[in-house]
Amino acid sequence: MAKQLWNKGFEPDKMIECFTVGKDRELDLRLARYDVQGSIAHIKMLESIGLLTKEELETLLPALDEIAESIERGEFTIEDGVEDVHSQVEFLLTAKLGDVGKKIHSGRSRNDQVLVDLKLFFRDELKRISRSVASLFNRLQQLSEEHRDKLMPGYTHLQVAMPSSFGLWFGAYAESLTDDMQMVVAAYNIANQNPLGSAAGYGSSFPLDREMTTRLLGFANPHYNVVAAQMSRGKTERAVASAIAAVASTLGHLAMDVCMWMCNNFGFVKFPDELTTGSSIMPHKKNPDVFEIMRGKCNRLQSLPNELTILTANLPLGYNRDLQLMKDIVFPATTELIECLDMADFMLSHITIKEDILEDTRYDYIFTVEDVNRLVLQGVPFRDAYKQVGLSVQDGSYSPTREVHHTHLGSIGNPANPQIAAKMHSLLKLME
């Protein structure tokens, strides 16, 4: 006999069950601990409003703790025939405790149950992402300081343009991550609101104490309006996906730079042989496969908001089963992003920088603006100085002085790493 919470005595078609349950038995395992956490808060609240006795609560709590422990030990599974994690937890309780187990679902629906699980899950995943972002950020800042004075070419239109530095390059990605952290914090704040009590999406005639479950689960506030709470399924995922996409876009860009700087025509950065990959035919190859895979994964992660938008566009108000499919899009993504961030951190801990790149005469013209500025400081109007240097480039007489004087805030001589660190730290604080 199939075990549906909603089973009313007829056996649902096997194919229908398979199709509708989809990957839930596997994906919901990641929600299991949060499902128990949500149930604990819910039954404490039910007791406080008289829908469970003290004794019933005291029977239920240890049984839920036991399930929580089995989840932490990795022993919890969702049995065949059971639809999802919410059903599994309730079945386990009923099998163990009989009628008391059947009481926990008063004033609740799987719609607000899955919502509360997801919110708790996303809060934790976003914290995990922020920790990995913070590690990579620290690495980039440290590299920026370490290689602060090592110059490299700056490009526009992929043409040699002006002097840049490894200090600026590493530091730029660190600061760019602070912008992404704004998105992570925003997604966290959207997730950090309690949907429990919205039940099927329209509340309950029981006098549910939603402030109490909000407190117990550590949410910033309830998602007050029950309909808005249900609408947050999809909205929360899209916010999380936008945060993931933001970080992925920075990381993918960094991966592209590394691939390019590793290219033999540039040769600006190197990694130990054991961190590169080889070719089956060309014996000399040391390929940047790590950064190529990272670039590909990050590009794919950037399609997430689009995928979710299309999946959820114009759904009717209220719960719709389509929403279940979002789990398969977002769940693997958080893990994939964290793996990419941690890999980037690891690889960068082994990076070697080429020194004195700008000594090479192929970069001579990189100093033209420096030389124009020098003339300006001697009193020549900028447009005349520009023309003078331009003509010397044209007739082949230009010879660079190779001196770089960038001192203003955020430039080669003053990359403002402490100020950038302060920005990041104040954002990280918001997620503590």
Ligand code: ARG
């Ligand atoms: N697996 C379902 C989901 O993720 C749980 C909620 C089911 N609710 C329902 N009304 N069928 O959406």
